[in-house]
Amino acid sequence: MTSTNVESVEPKTINLLSQVTTATIATQLYKRGLKKCYLRGVKPLHTSTPSFVAPAYTLRNIPMRDDLGDMSILSNPEYPQRYAVEKTPISHCLVNDTGGNLIAGTMGDILIERLRVRGVTAAITDGAVRDSGDIETIDFPVYCGSRAAPASVAELYAVEVQVPVGCGGVAIFPGDIIAGDKDGVIVIPRNLAEEIAEDAPEQERYERYVLSRVQAGDSITGLYPSTEESRKRYQDWEG
Numbered sequence: 001m002t003s004t005n006v007e008s009v010e011p012k013t014i015n016l017l018s019q020v021t022t023a024t025i026a027t028q029l030y031k032r033g034l035k036k037c038y039l040r041g042v043k044p045l046h047t048s049t050p051s052f053v054a055p056a057y058t059l060r061n062i063p064m065r066d067d068l069g070d071m072s073i074l075s076n077p078e079y080p081q082r083y084a085v086e087k088t089p090i091s092h093c094l095v096n097d098t099g100g101n102l103i104a105g106t107m108g109d110i111l112i113e114r115l116r117v118r119g120v121t122a123a124i125t126d127g128a129v130r131d132s133g134d135i136e137t138i139d140f141p142v143y144c145g146s147r148a149a150p151a152s153v154a155e156l157y158a159v160e161v162q163v164p165v166g167c168g169g170v171a172i173f174p175g176d177i178i179a180g181d182k183d184g185v186i187v188i189p190r191n192l193a194e195e196i197a198e199d200a201p202e203q204e205r206y207e208r209y210v211l212s213r214v215q216a217g218d219s220i221t222g223l224y225p226s227t228e229e230s231r232k233r234y235q236d237w238e239g
Contacts, residue, residue, distance in 0.1 A: 039168025054121035090119035097165035098127030104155035105130025
């Protein structure tokens with residue numbers, strides 16, 4: 001079992017990031033040269049899935065092999081999948097790396113409910129979940145690649161927690177900040193979280209101004225992207 005001590009993020013940072021969309025975060029990352037932070041194929045389980053922002057607690061899986069075990073391994077509290085369900089910290093999200101395996105469910109309704117009751121913020125996987133209809137009734141953010149009936153051990157062998165993983169084609173380190181909404185899931189490297197949290201709300205305020213001008217009939221030319229003149233008008237509008 002691997003465990004990594006990660007510097008915590010201030011609640012203020014999480015709160016600021018919770019007020020903006022993943023689209024805004026993606027733009028802020030792009031401006032800093034980061035183009036591969038959006039998880040491919042990972043979407044909200046259903047249309048009313050709540051949005052979230054939380055630090056990552058990671059779980060890595062490899063393909064199951066017949067000699068590695070069967071359902072009995074799930075009785076071992078140290079088995080990394082079981083361990084992660086019980087040890088993911090409050091207000092963190094569990095990031096479950098499956099290598100994109102969509103044939104077996106990484107978790108079902110009971111494990112998801114356990115995460116919710118423990119105070120975990122969300123569950124993310126580039127694999128599938130099972131018992132998906134029941135999970136939809138749980139007020140808890142679940143983002144996944146698909147739905148599947150077989151249990152995880154039919155396809156996956158959990159090997160370690162709190163290590164760098166590749167989920168949805170993106171490198172995720174323990175403590176990175178994960179955000180999810182209707183557009184999907186995006187990763188903010190831990191060292192950029194504070195500055196993006198400071199800059200992202202201002203981007204959205206300017207975009208609200210832009211939308212008000214477009215609704216009034218203005219052209220986007222000279223407005224979006226901004227110019228020196230449009231920024232002056234925006235500052236007057238903001239008061």
